[in-house]
Amino acid sequence: MKYFLRRIAFFLATLWAAVTLNFIIPRLEPxxxxxxxxxxxxxxxxxxxxxxxxxxxxxxxxxxxxxxxxxxxxxxxxxxxxFGLSYTYYPYGVTEVIGHALPWTLALVGTTQVLSFIIGITLGAFAAWRRNSRFDSVVTLGSTFLGALPAFWIALLLLFAFGYTLGWFPTSGGYEDSIPGWNGAFIGDAVIHSILPAVALLVTTSVAWVLGMRNTMVLNLGADYIRLAKAKGLADRDVALRYAARNALLPSVTGFAIALGGLLGGSVLVESIFDYPGMGRLMAEAIGNKDYPLLQTLLLFIVVGVLLANLIADMLYGVLDPRVRRTPA
Structure with a gap:
């Protein structure tokens, strides 16, 4: 119980500090x-x-x-x-402005975060199990190369190749001629407009999960309990999934929770490049127009989301791994 109370106390103290900094930092801008x-x-x-x-x-x-x-x-x-009125979208309130942008970001960034996590840990686990193989070399070198490329450069490359040159996908916006609503025409239009931003985010966000999962699992494969599992004659698949991959997944839980908490801020660069009507583009506009109420609220959403996700991850750690509760924090 002390472990959980400590986590909650740290959460409240960090939240107060974040709210205070959220108030001060925008006012320091000339x-x-x-x-x-x-x-x-x-x-x-x-x-x-x-x-x-x-x-x-x-x-x-x-x-x-x-x-x-x-x-x-x-x-x-x-x-x-x-949260006041938005300077950029006056006379609309900040809550109303964010309410229009939030569903777009949740649909785009939320979906890509989940997919990138699943794809990343799967490729990383298989590469670790088949380490020093051709598959491991391709995945590791490919992830390292893609990880060195800036997200905005990949977005611009996709936009130029598949948007302007080939004309396969729209180059900007979240929809075009359809009427917003829960109808097939609008949903299909929105999906087509989100493909290029989603691919740009998938390419850039999957890399960290691949390399992190592979490196952690390689360390676990050398542990004593893995050798004991092999000595008992367990199948390779059981050793890989139930022992090595399961334990290697624990550090990724915190990272995934923080990533989900941070998705409320969207992706500023990718959404701005594709002119996607999400929270990232909204933040870029708020910064450019010195829209303090909108900027403060967006930053507050991001901070609270990350802190809540981190708190939930800490609680899950305490439930999944009893050793954490016995470790002084």
Missing amino acids: GDPAEVMVRKLSGKDAQLDPAAVKAMRAMLGAPDGNLLRQYVRYLDALAHGD
């Missing part, structure tokens, strides 16, 4: 979002009118007063679920 919006409306070279800037701040509900007063108001707003 510039004024009200001035940015006034310049957009009046023209890039036009002289700023202080009265117009002041009116824009009032219209946007920009925070005023010292940092301490803003921080207290910020915590009070969070407690009441009030």
